[in-house]
Amino acid sequence: MSSGELNERAQQLLKTLVECYIRDGQPVGSRSLARSSDLDLSPASIRNVMADLEELGLVSSPHTSAGRVPTAQGYRVFVNSLLSVQLLQSEEVQRLKRQLDVEGARPDLLDRASRLLSGVTHMAGLVTVPRPEQALLRHVEFLRLSENRVLAIFVLNDSAVQNYVIRTARTFADAELTQAANYLNAHFRGKRLDEVRRGVVEAMREVKDNVTALLQAAMDLAEETQRGAEQRDYVLAGQTNLMNFSEFSNVGTLRHLFEALAEKRDLLHLLDRCLESKGVQLFIGDESGYEVLGNCSLVTAPYAKDGKVIGVLGVIGPTRMAYERVIPIVDVTAKLLGAALNSRQ
């Protein structure tokens, strides 16, 4: 008997139970369930249904004389087929948009998105830093800093600028530096960095002079930085909100959770998995596969720029969260962030 085989009544009761539990945070018993549900049933009948649901692993009771609590599976059935997501009012969307756009030009857009999520949901918000576009060389400039230090400035793609200090064995004349830059600009404009590098190595084989050595050093640094930039990372906000939930009132649990949030590795794996998904995705409780997220749920949505998904944002909180509210918020915020990124290209 899978969730699809749940009869109308069982579905209705599971739905009510989850709603009650999310609202009150306490195990819900047969009597209060009888009152809360529209069904006109006695507590005794409800107990029978509950026994079925428990056997299916959708609910469980902390101890004999407590009510029932949804399991992760129970939540899953709930969000998959019982949840009625409220669409956001357009005025709410406007408010989110305004909060995200506050002080428009500042470069901490991701920060603000993360804070927005945590502020609105009263849980922790996270936003992965966008995947860098494939780095194409647009323009190079060399500048002598001192006798043996040269500053290399790389303009990549549209307007991303990277710069490296290169230590050189000897002093280069301005003319040499200009020549080197001209060479790169003339031959490799619009090429990928690794192609440029290969080209430089090639050139070095033919003319083995100091200038190509400089170029090689520059390309080494450029590629290294590029690789560094591909390190995934995320911006976290509102961690402290999590401390308000009774689920994390145990300092030990809290510590493990915070360590995982600070460590980032596991979370990033999880978030990377969401890059491919089209819309909102949920990890409820142990579904994530990470023990520390045992009584957490993660709600994510990918965000896109120029129609290409470049990152993920989301919210993390206790499994007992108001999914019908959080899901549309995460969804809309992802779209708003994408729009904001596009508008300031």
Added chain:
Amino acid sequence: MSSGELNERAQQLLKTLVECYIRDGQPVGSRSLARSSDLDLSPASIRNVMADLEELGLVSSPHTSAGRVPTAQGYRVFVNSLLSVQLLQSEEVQRLKRQLDVEGARPDLLDRASRLLSGVTHMAGLVTVPRPEQALLRHVEFLRLSENRVLAIFVLNDSAVQNYVIRTARTFADAELTQAANYLNAHFRGKRLDEVRRGVVEAMREVKDNVTALLQAAMDLAEETQRGAEQRDYVLAGQTNLMNFSEFSNVGTLRHLFEALAEKRDLLHLLDRCLESKGVQLFIGDESGYEVLGNCSLVTAPYAKDGKVIGVLGVIGPTRMAYERVIPIVDVTAKLLGAALNSRQ
């Protein structure tokens, strides 16, 4: 009767008491104090001294039948005149140095310093980002991105590079951009950004053309960014270590503390105060003036580059911390960080 007037015996006993409390974390009673101290006194005599110390506000007892616990003032007297700081063995210094230098060139030196502090002390480490040097213009470059977007690249001081996308009303020719850059480079090299800006405004009054408008836009952005960079900030590591201390086993306390750490404002004020101090500085308990730091101590030391103090680093933990160990660690780490900054200028 100030601490200077404490007689030999009282000093000795206070020292022993603080040491015992730091070691065991429990109120220390007259009997165990009698055993621990070298003085050959009966518990009864010690109780008399304790009564004096309590009157002076150096110790207090949680309740009648508990031992005594040092107050913030007590810790203060302890660190000021009773503490014997262990100098670090040179091999320990080497180990710290190695850990700080791991994967040398990466730009996350502050991060590593912070993690180093937290790792070694098992508390939270923090490192303020360095105050930017006074921004002097070294070189400017303009690059056309598209019809109405120009990329301005500013090299400041030694090798700091900043870049801004300027939206322009009309399309500029390459020659114009070169001309504009040449103008700035020729007239304002080595000048402060605000001077440059003034000069540009001046020039605009005489020749009111589009190029000076471009320059003005560039300078606006440059100054704005500069102001943004002067926003103080710090890098925090090992927050979760704090959760291991029984002092913060109450989630409420913990939350307030973590909120303060995330909010940064108050902490930054406190850290800024340490910029002027020569060496290690301590804020014990309520000395900081911030209630959330009630049972925390902050140990800081300024770090310098080229002989100029540019930032502060430190460690935050419960007042009950091994000061004699933490103080030299913070001290040495500050010096190591300064050295590391200098060596990679």
Added chain:
DNA sequence: CTTAGCACTCTCGCGCCACGAGTGCTAAGA
């Protein structure tokens, strides 16, 4: 198939008590 009734289980809060640790005070001793 539903439901009233009932016995059962388990948690929670309360009061109680004994224990241990430590104190302050007093009075005797050096």
Added chain:
DNA sequence: TCTTAGCACTCGTGGCGCGAGAGTGCTAAG
């Protein structure tokens, strides 16, 4: 005058028992 033994007192802690309340599963009747 300083030190210390002795003693009464205070207070937090942990264990125990008890009753109330909530909720369950089972059974039997409708």
